[in-house]
Amino acid sequence: MRGDYLFSVLKSVGEGLDSFVVLSEAVLTAGYGATGKRIDYEVSKIKKQRTVSALERKRKQRLSSVLWKLKRDKLIEVNPETRAEKRFPLCHYPSPTYKTFRGKTVKIVLFDIKEKERAKRIWLCSALKNLGFRMLQKSAWAGENMIPKRLILDLDKLEILGDVEILEVLKPGSLKENLREIIDRSSKTS
Structure with a gap:
């Protein structure tokens, strides 16, 4: 009191x-x-x-x-070059190509980006495709590669970081076969 x-x-x-x-x-x-x-x-x-x-x-x-x-959950890869990277004002979309690092577990990236920001959605899809992820649905992608820190920084620059969820599949259960098929298909086509 x-x-x-x-x-x-x-x-x-x-x-x-x-x-x-x-x-x-x-x-x-x-x-x-x-x-x-x-x-x-x-x-x-x-x-x-x-x-x-x-x-x-x-x-x-x-x-x-x-x-x-x-980083704690080992879902992103941190390079020394990204630590020293300076952030400049965004005048256009960043390049959707990133270095790929093979991970041990399957990652699922989900996003819900508004229709009026369609260009950002298309950019994110191309970035995920370049990282070796495969589309499960229009806004759900799966893959085994690590997600680079630079991609997270670019999502923040584009102001869509809050619309993106990154999950790690530790115990896939019944999804295991389906995810394996998707990842195997993607490695054969790439």
Whole structure:
């Protein structure tokens, strides 16, 4: 009870200090003799910038978390060259060709990309095909090759990482024969 009260008081003090800092920055930015509307405009601009940067931080954290989980589960291959790779603004789609590394287990890639982003869906399908994956359904692909880290980074650049799921089949059960046939067919045709 007492801790809750203390927490609420400290939270209020923190919000007050944050508001004071924003207001001070807005007054200094607006300049001497600025009107109230100008100061309000500067306050709203600062708050909007903070919100955008918080969303960007959250997006980067989500990408980092996804990469870590995929690396931990050995679903992606991390090359030293991809670590040093710099991220440039995307002016066109990245090349859908990646180095392939043979894995020991079957991976299934599922995606649900909106119809208005059809070009991104086509790009992802060609990237998966180049990695040696075979289509199970239009948005479900299976293969044994490792997924390169660069593909995950490209999915993030295209802003479709949240629409893609990567699964590993450890105990395929009744799917085992079907998956083997698909993978054997793909290795014969490639």
